[in-house]
Amino acid sequence: MTQMTKMTKAEVESFLAKEFPQIAIGEEFVLEDVGHLSARLRLVASEKHLRPGGTVSGPSMFALADVCLYIAILAQIGPVALAVTTNLNINFLRRPSPGDLVADCRLLKLGNRLAVGEVFLHSAGDEEPVAHATGTYSIPPRPG
């Protein structure tokens, strides 16, 4: 039995490019994968994300976790709904290496009204997590 997402990676990318130009998909954020209850997103580190020492800042990590969670939900439910973050809890675990960060999101619940997921952030090429977030999105009523 294969469980499919409602949107492919390419469909998510074109939806975001059209509806959320401020996310800068394909530039600031590169979508690496979407899957059943999951998504993987890369933050292409540039000057504006960095703090002294060349590592990615806390707010940039927050943004990466939040966008990755949004994309994981979007891929499952399709382009109909406007979901909004209601809660995000993030633990900063260790200083990242200089360079890109990768987020791996896994949805823990995908209900009619709420979706909950966890996101691990790690430096590209390094398995050890630099931060871990859990977040909740509120999902508007959907047809059928």
Added chain:
Amino acid sequence: MTQMTKMTKAEVESFLAKEFPQIAIGEEFVLEDVGHLSARLRLVASEKHLRPGGTVSGPSMFALADVCLYIAILAQIGPVALAVTTNLNINFLRRPSPGDLVADCRLLKLGNRLAVGEVFLHSAGDEEPVAHATGTYSIPPRPG
């Protein structure tokens, strides 16, 4: 390369029986496993844990997550230190089945001063999580 814990399952059990009789290890809480950066603990559901409908209450889930995280840390650092919870964030995902709950803890960081872990709770015999927690313990200064 084998990574070992500082305390075995049996050593954790006897430490808790002696130092924390209120945890009631082996009765209310049954330790199923300790491992590298991990622990698995079962809550034996009885009347006092239940709410109407026969499922385990929120505070009992909180207690299970918190004790499991404590045990995972204890097994790694040994019986020397008095660690205390500083933060715990829990998401309730779905109503558990009646009966025992099992907690699986994985430490995300084990620093000199802080340990951070995540805990999945699920009904015994059912993989789907009913709750997910992340927590932080403050670890007192240790020799060497």
Added chain:
Amino acid sequence: MTQMTKMTKAEVESFLAKEFPQIAIGEEFVLEDVGHLSARLRLVASEKHLRPGGTVSGPSMFALADVCLYIAILAQIGPVALAVTTNLNINFLRRPSPGDLVADCRLLKLGNRLAVGEVFLHSAGDEEPVAHATGTYSIPPRPG
């Protein structure tokens, strides 16, 4: 302009006594006040809440915060709805004094589907908070 709650303190007490006997209102938990977007609840400390040293345990603090938040919501929306906790985040700030704990809840949002509140816990007779929690309840659809 006076803003009223939908249930008085006495109405909340009788609703809880009837519908949630496990909360033991008037015994384990004493309701001190309900008001506009607020509630104050006391935990009468007894043996089962204590850890070594005679102070109230973490899970008992969690329960106190969670019940206080539930009561604050109930008082506003009335006895019609079955609200459930979806998220609770608690920071433990300092060791409480031996004896009763008091929770002060203030709702930050009371929406159609979600209510969010914060709860300060302090030892009876001492203003300094021993813990602080924020929590979210999901509220089922209501008529009108």
Added chain:
Amino acid sequence: MTQMTKMTKAEVESFLAKEFPQIAIGEEFVLEDVGHLSARLRLVASEKHLRPGGTVSGPSMFALADVCLYIAILAQIGPVALAVTTNLNINFLRRPSPGDLVADCRLLKLGNRLAVGEVFLHSAGDEEPVAHATGTYSIPPRPG
């Protein structure tokens, strides 16, 4: 009895201008006040903080809360220490009005190793909170 901060508003501003140019104090972030266990900070909304509809984005709210908490701690402990965020939990309550946001931080605990605070965010000129955060900073060992 007056309780004083270790740094005045002007001292905090010059410390940040020198040590954290990326915070852009006086431009992106305007410090309105520091006090005993508290700070008030304004985010001057510009194009880069906005999402469609002209309201400030979640990551910008996260950054505002995080910087305000940092400043509240800095003002109390002085310019000696390098504190880092270990945990931040944020609840988004309602959509802000277009325009600047103001953060009010109050420290709940200022220990030797950890500081915990809460931050209310609201639109300038509007009391109702749009978001609420609690966060923990780890404070490095300090001399005497």
